[in-house]
Amino acid sequence: MRTGRYIGIMSGTSLDGIDVVLAAIDEHTVAQQARYCHPIPLPIKQQILAMCQGQAVTLSQFGQLDTRLGILFAEAALSLLRQTGVAPREVTAIACHGQTVWHEPDGAAPCTLQIGDNNRIAAMTGITTVGDFRRRDMALGGQGAPLVPAFHHALLAHPQERRMVLNIGGIANLSLLLPGQPIRGYDTGPGNMLLDAWTWRHRKAPYDQDGRWGSSGQVHQGLLQHLLADGYFLRPAPKSTGREYFNLGWLERHLARFGPIPAQDVQATLAELTAQTIAQQVLLCGGCEHLLVCGGGARNPLVMHRLSALLPGIEVSSTDKFGVSGDDMEALAFAWLAFRTLSGLPGNLPSVTGAREETLLGAIYPVTAPAGEK
Numbered sequence: 001m002r003t004g005r006y007i008g009i010m011s012g013t014s015l016d017g018i019d020v021v022l023a024a025i026d027e028h029t030v031a032q033q034a035r036y037c038h039p040i041p042l043p044i045k046q047q048i049l050a051m052c053q054g055q056a057v058t059l060s061q062f063g064q065l066d067t068r069l070g071i072l073f074a075e076a077a078l079s080l081l082r083q084t085g086v087a088p089r090e091v092t093a094i095a096c097h098g099q100t101v102w103h104e105p106d107g108a109a110p111c112t113l114q115i116g117d118n119n120r121i122a123a124m125t126g127i128t129t130v131g132d133f134r135r136r137d138m139a140l141g142g143q144g145a146p147l148v149p150a151f152h153h154a155l156l157a158h159p160q161e162r163r164m165v166l167n168i169g170g171i172a173n174l175s176l177l178l179p180g181q182p183i184r185g186y187d188t189g190p191g192n193m194l195l196d197a198w199t200w201r202h203r204k205a206p207y208d209q210d211g212r213w214g215s216s217g218q219v220h221q222g223l224l225q226h227l228l229a230d231g232y233f234l235r236p237a238p239k240s241t242g243r244e245y246f247n248l249g250w251l252e253r254h255l256a257r258f259g260p261i262p263a264q265d266v267q268a269t270l271a272e273l274t275a276q277t278i279a280q281q282v283l284l285c286g287g288c289e290h291l292l293v294c295g296g297g298a299r300n301p302l303v304m305h306r307l308s309a310l311l312p313g314i315e316v317s318s319t320d321k322f323g324v325s326g327d328d329m330e331a332l333a334f335a336w337l338a339f340r341t342l343s344g345l346p347g348n349l350p351s352v353t354g355a356r357e358e359t360l361l362g363a364i365y366p367v368t369a370p371a372g373e374k
């Protein structure tokens with residue numbers, strides 16, 4: 001087993017910042033030691049958004065963004081090391097998820113693309129780096145996502161209690177940890193992504209702080225029903241999605257069927273869409289005793305209140321209450337996945353992604369061992 005300290009780097013679909021964690025990991029425990037959030041410069045954020053939504057980019061632009069992100073991820077890891085006083089040689093490996101710029105798991109040639117050159121990270125930090133976690137699962141017929149349910153299971157499953165773990169990131173994903181049943185998990189649909197995009201358009205703010213703006217609006221039932229009728233929501237798992245599908249263009253196509261709707265009502269409707277599409281899946285899967293929530297959406301009281309109201313009898317609480325930081329869950333999960341890869345253990349769950357078999361995940365970018373360790 002490659003027991004040791006790992007750095008996990010996660011830049012998710014929300015583009016709100018790069019989450020970096022340091023954790024001591026062994027076969028049984030993941031002990032978080034530090035966290036840090038590194039800002040994403042606006043021009044880089046804009047380039048990622050353009051790419052994610054299918055705007056044409058040249059290969060030169062693509063290559064340069066890959067390099068810039070690799071450097072940014074390395075700087076994020078180095079900042080964390082500086083803050084903690086931990087030396088690179090004390091870190092076994094960096095796990096870098098990369099920035100998803102395209103995810104098309106169901107096309108004729110399924111593909112998923114996480115960029116940010118891992119060679120840069122290894123070269124700039126001197127630490128072995130593990131990246132490209134999704135594509136081996138996809139090569140075996142899987143969705144390549146979500147990958148965190150295995151980690152949710154390792155840390156949060158209970159032998160008797162029916163538990164589900166919900167990540168409300170840009171996209172929301174649910175892990176079903178039900179005693180006696182195979183682990184399942186899939187993306188339920190938009191989490192914060194549409195809420196953020198609509199807020200940016202109308203308020204020029206990155207997100208609707210504490211759901212205040214959305215709370216000032218009324219849910220538009222006609223629009224809500226149209227949005228809920230999208231085929232993705234009732235499609236059976238395995239399934240995963242992203243910004244390529246759920247974006248402002250998707251919302252505008254639905255809005256076009258209606259007369260003008262006040263912007264705050266659209267915001268209220270989007271919050272309701274997030275809550276209802278999640279609650280629908282929780283109930284369809286037979287409900288649970290505890291719904292443990294992580295990701296930035298757990299900080300949106302509007303979504304959280306609606307979720308609790310739609311799920312009477314289910315305790316909806318943050319994963320923090322169960323010992324795992326909801327803000328750091330994904331970065332910790334990838335650190336754990338790198339530990340598994342370096343330990344020769346599989347990382348994917350065929351019952352979640354639909355892959356033909358379990359497999360090692362990721363590509364390893366090694367470095368020369370520091371002097372004295374050769």
Ligand SMILES: Nc1ncnc2c1ncn2[C@@H]1O[C@H](COP(=O)(O)OP(=O)(O)OP(=O)(O)O)[C@@H](O)[C@H]1O
Nearest residue numbers: 012013014169170171192207210295296297299300
């Ligand atoms: N106080 C708050 N009020 C409302 N929303 C909030 C608040 N704090 C965070 N959020 C939401 O959480 C988002 C960030 O969530 P998170 O960091 O989990 O996303 P991510 O990891 O990028 O997404 P994904 O899991 O899809 O990769 C913000 O963009 C915002 O929508």
Ligand SMILES: CC(=O)N[C@H]1[C@@H]2OC[C@@H](O2)[C@@H](O)[C@@H]1O[C@H](C)C(=O)O
Nearest residue numbers: 100103145146147148169171173330
């Ligand atoms: C392709 C991709 O990057 N998917 C992300 C995204 O963000 C949330 C949801 O969509 C989930 O499927 C996945 O991330 C988490 C970390 C996962 O793989 O479990």
